[in-house]
Amino acid sequence: MNDQPDRRPRKSGKPGKSSSHGKSAKPYRRPQKDPVRILAFEALRAVDERDAYANLVLPPLLRAARAKGDFDARDAALATELVYGSLRRQGTYDAVIADCVDRPLREVDPPVLDVLTLGAHQLLGTRIPSHAAVSASVELARVVLGDGRAKFVNAVLRKIARYDLGGWLERVAPPYEDDPEDHLAVMHSHPRWIVSALWDSLGGGRAGIEDLLEADNDRPEVTLAARPGRATAEEVLDSLGEEQGLPGRWSPYAVRLSEGGEPGALDMVREGRAGVQDEGSQLVALALAAAPLEGRDTRWLDGCAGPGGKAAMLAGLAARRGASLLAAEKQPHRAGLVAKALAGNPGPYQVVTADGTRPPWAPGSFDRVLMDVPCTGLGALRRRPEARWRRRPEDLEGFAPLQRALLRSALASVRIGGVVGYATCSPHLAETRAVVDDVHKDGTTELLDARPLFPSVPSLGEGPDVQLWPHLHGTDAMYLALLRRTA
Numbered sequence: 001m002n003d004q005p006d007r008r009p010r011k012s013g014k015p016g017k018s019s020s021h022g023k024s025a026k027p028y029r030r031p032q033k034d035p036v037r038i039l040a041f042e043a044l045r046a047v048d049e050r051d052a053y054a055n056l057v058l059p060p061l062l063r064a065a066r067a068k069g070d071f072d073a074r075d076a077a078l079a080t081e082l083v084y085g086s087l088r089r090q091g092t093y094d095a096v097i098a099d100c101v102d103r104p105l106r107e108v109d110p111p112v113l114d115v116l117t118l119g120a121h122q123l124l125g126t127r128i129p130s131h132a133a134v135s136a137s138v139e140l141a142r143v144v145l146g147d148g149r150a151k152f153v154n155a156v157l158r159k160i161a162r163y164d165l166g167g168w169l170e171r172v173a174p175p176y177e178d179d180p181e182d183h184l185a186v187m188h189s190h191p192r193w194i195v196s197a198l199w200d201s202l203g204g205g206r207a208g209i210e211d212l213l214e215a216d217n218d219r220p221e222v223t224l225a226a227r228p229g230r231a232t233a234e235e236v237l238d239s240l241g242e243e244q245g246l247p248g249r250w251s252p253y254a255v256r257l258s259e260g261g262e263p264g265a266l267d268m269v270r271e272g273r274a275g276v277q278d279e280g281s282q283l284v285a286l287a288l289a290a291a292p293l294e295g296r297d298t299r300w301l302d303g304c305a306g307p308g309g310k311a312a313m314l315a316g317l318a319a320r321r322g323a324s325l326l327a328a329e330k331q332p333h334r335a336g337l338v339a340k341a342l343a344g345n346p347g348p349y350q351v352v353t354a355d356g357t358r359p360p361w362a363p364g365s366f367d368r369v370l371m372d373v374p375c376t377g378l379g380a381l382r383r384r385p386e387a388r389w390r391r392r393p394e395d396l397e398g399f400a401p402l403q404r405a406l407l408r409s410a411l412a413s414v415r416i417g418g419v420v421g422y423a424t425c426s427p428h429l430a431e432t433r434a435v436v437d438d439v440h441k442d443g444t445t446e447l448l449d450a451r452p453l454f455p456s457v458p459s460l461g462e463g464p465d466v467q468l469w470p471h472l473h474g475t476d477a478m479y480l481a482l483l484r485r486t487a
């Protein structure tokens, strides 16, 4: 039922005209322009209409609003919460809104639906009092949709305001006993196919999958990685000044920022001595670097390096051990980002623009190889609130041949006895174990137990591969399998 939310023919209609104010008995009053809600609406329209990413579209809008004055940090925090919350909880809010309108959601004009979603989030997902949430949304509707459609918005939001979130969920979520996946999809605002895929990968009962789906709806912490050889986590912590930070949970290089702030503005980040990087990604790079290896260990390859977070960590670790890193990336502009991330690395490295499936280097050239392949990104839903609604199950078929080709190419690139790390930022079994099992069947690899290379990280399952989880580890759902080439 909730697979394709019955919503949003995306490209939309135009804002309606204001109704004539001569007809109203009341004297005409100009709508009140609330810059926070107007900005949130603009961001949602960009996500809906232009397939923009909220995390890219929002910062410039916020900067422009602040530059105009009259928009402070609290306004920015509220606008961010309204945009991210509306996108994350869209599946739940769609079910609620559908119950309050007398036509299918796909027949509601998308800008109207965006105003309703923003209103629903204020009513059901924030502490804003109901009357304020309704009146602010109606004023927004008057500004961006016109008076006629503002009446419709008013009527729908008044219906929504009758119950709180719990009350609505009891009404609109199908009973768990009838259809567990549909129930969880509505309760936790994920498409049903993603609930199903995550559950297949996670295993276990109801409690675990519920915790995972809720963790996907939490705002993730911003984590920094001290670049090995250029800074330590202690130095990064000391440099934070006003910003508060905590050491990482698992990675000795991690620093968790307590307030989101603007990490790009921190001195350490501007100087390239630290970078923004989820702790799960740090652990994957550290595990590959620590995998046991006999014989030569001087040539390392990152075969899918852009934008360069793991490459920066690997390059620093390689430098300490007298090894060099080749960082390859197919997209030239992303290879540029890798070059920027690696600039100033204390040891030898090279960045090349290259297709990892048709590599320009000789077979067997490397001792350690990381293949962090392109994937659906279902492991990073916390960071990209719109991604869950954009992804389709068919996307998996698009990635499958490339993922296998890149893993095979990684194994051809490593010497016999060398180690390949196959990584994804998706826990979907079609992108993780299915790929590794297919390639392992060729009979030229040994699977290594990756778990001991994640020291002190709990709940790593039965191995030999490692799947991290937001609700268990506070990281993105990164996956790592380690394969040694045997023939």
Ligand SMILES: C[S@@+](CC[C@H](N)C(=O)[O-])C[C@H]1O[C@@H](n2cnc3c(N)ncnc32)[C@H](O)[C@@H]1O
Pocket: 281, 303, 304, 305, 306, 307, 308, 309, 310, 311, 328, 329, 330, 331, 334, 354, 355, 356, 357, 372, 373, 374, 375, 425
């Ligand atoms: C998951 S991202 C890698 C993230 C990176 N390891 C990091 O930590 O910053 C996958 C990257 O592979 C690149 N890519 C896609 N197809 C490729 C190919 N055939 N050869 C090399 N790189 C490829 C994409 O452009 C993308 O930058």
